[in-house]
Amino acid sequence: MTPPDASHNRWSDLDRPPLNVTALRRGLLRPDTLWTSLEVVESTGSTNTDLAERARAGAAAEGAVLIAEEQTAGRGRLERTWTAPPRSGLFFSVYLEPGDIPPERWGWVPLLAGVAAATGLAKAAGVDMSLKWPNDLLVQVPRTPDPVGPGDGSSGEERKTGGILGEFAGDGIVVGLGINVSLRADELPAPTAGSLALAGAVSTDRETLLRAVLRSLEHWYGVWKAAGGDAAVSGLQAAYAAGCATLDRTVRAELPGGSSLVGDAVAIDGDGRLVLATDDGLRQPVSAGDIVHLRGAAGGLT
Template identity: 60%
Template sequence: MRGFTGDGPSPWTDLERPPLDAARLRRALVVPGGVWTSLEVVAETGSTNSDLAARARAGDAEGAVLVAEVQSAARGRLDRRWSAPARSGLFVSLLLRPGPEVPPARYGWLPLLVGVAAAAALSRIAEVEVGLKWPNDLLVTVDGSERKLGGILTELAGAAVVCGMGLNVSLRQEELPVPTAASLALAGAAVTDRDTLLRALLREIAELYGEWRRVGGDPDASGLLPAYTARCTTVGRPVRVLLPGDRELLGRAVAVDGDGRLVVRTADGADHPVGAGDVVHVRPQADER
C-alpha cells in the first residue's frame, strides 16, 4: 500500500492531529499479569516491525509494543512500501512469543487473529462496520464502495513473532494513497481519537491472543476460525488468485480452513487451499451466478 510521502511542512496542527500520550497508554495497558509488558511511542522510525524484530532477536520479552507517529520505510506484505502523514493513523508492532504452548505450525493464525480483534474493536468503539479481506486487509465501506482501511504484517524473528498493523484514522480524501483506500474519518467513525482506539485494539488483541494461546492455538476451540469467517468478505465471492510465476486460480472462495488457508473452488468442483505466503494478490471477479 503506497501513501502520502510527507514531503514539506505538515498542514495539520497538534490540535487537529495530537500526538499519542505514551504515559497514559502505559498506565492503561501495561498492567501486572497482562499480555503487554512495555509500550513505547517514537516520533519517527523506518519500520516498527523491523525495529521490534531486531529487539526480539536480542531477547526482548513478550508483550513489547512499539508505536510510531510516522514511518519512513514501512512495509506491507511481499515487501510492498507505503507511508502516511505523521499522526494520521496507528502504526504499531507487537512482539509475541506463543511457544511452547502453541505449535509453530499454528503461528500463521496470528495475522488473522489480529485482524479479527482489530475489526471487532473498531466496529464497537468507532461504530463503523469493519470487514476482513483475506489474508491481511481491514475494509470499510465509503460512498457505497469497499475500501482498504489498513493492513497487517507478521514476521518471524527467531522464536518470536512480530505483528505489525497500519490503520488509517484521519486521512482526508486528498491524502489517500489510492482511490481504493479509506480512513475511519472518511467512513464516518464515531471516534477517531487515536489513544482511545489504540487502547481498545490492544485490549481486544490481548483477550483473543490469551484464549488462543490457552488452547494451544486451536482456531476452532478458541473461536477464532468462526469469528474470522463471519467477518471475512472474501468467503463466498468469486475470486482471481494471482500466484507466483504469472499463474492464476479462478473460482469461488468457499472457506478458510483450519490452517488459515483460503479454499478456492474451481469450475470443475475441485477445492484448492492457498496460503498467504503462496499468493501475490487475491482479486474479486464478476459473479456469473
C-alpha cells in the same frame, strides 16, 4: 515564514495531536495483562523492522509494543510500502511468543490480529469492519454521486483502511498493524484506500482506538493460546470466517511465481488457508497470494 520542518512539528496539525504515552502506559501496562512495554517514537522507517531486530537480539520481551507517529518505510504484504501523513493513523507492532503452541499453528497469529483489530475498531469507532483474506481491514466509504448515471444502488464501496504483517523473529513473531484513521480524501495513497474518518467513524481519537485494538488482541491471543493454538476450538476460525468479506465471492488469487487461480471463495480451512472452488469442480486451498475480489454481494472489483 513557515519553518521548513513544520510538517513534522508535533503540533503542526491540531486535528492530529500526538499520542500521550504516559496515559497509554497507565491504561495498558499492568501486571495481569499481556502488554509489558510500550514505546512511542516520532518517526521511523518501519516498526516491524525495528521490533524484529530487537527480538532477534534478545532485547524484546513478549508483550512489547512499538508505535510510530510516522512511518517512512512501512511494509505491507508482498513488500508493498505503506505511507501516510504523521499522526494520521495507527502504525505499530507487537511482539508475541506463542511458546508451546505447535509452530504449524503460528500462521494463525496475523489472522488473529485481523479479527482483534476489526472487533476493537468496530466497537471504538462505530464503523462496520470486514476482513479481506488474508490480512486487510476493509470499511465502507460512501460513494461519490455520479453525475452521469444513478449508480448501482449500493450505499458505499469497500476500501482498505488497514493492513497486517507478521514475521518470525527471535523466539516469537512480530505483528505489525497500519490503520488509516483520519486521512482525508486528498491524502489517500490509492483509489482503493480509505480511512475510518471517511467511513463515518464516531471517534478518531487514536488513543481510544489503540487501547481498543490492543485489548481485543490480548483477548483473542489468550483464548487461542488457551486452546493450544487450535483455531476451531478457540472460536477464531469461525470468527474470522464470519467477518471475512472474501468468502462467498468469485476471486482471483495471484499466486507466488506469477500464476493465478480463479474460483469461488467457499471457506477458511483449519490452517487459515482460503479454499477456492474452481470451475473444474476441485477445491483448492490457497496459503499465500494476493486476492482480487471479482464478483460478490457488493459487486464490482476490489
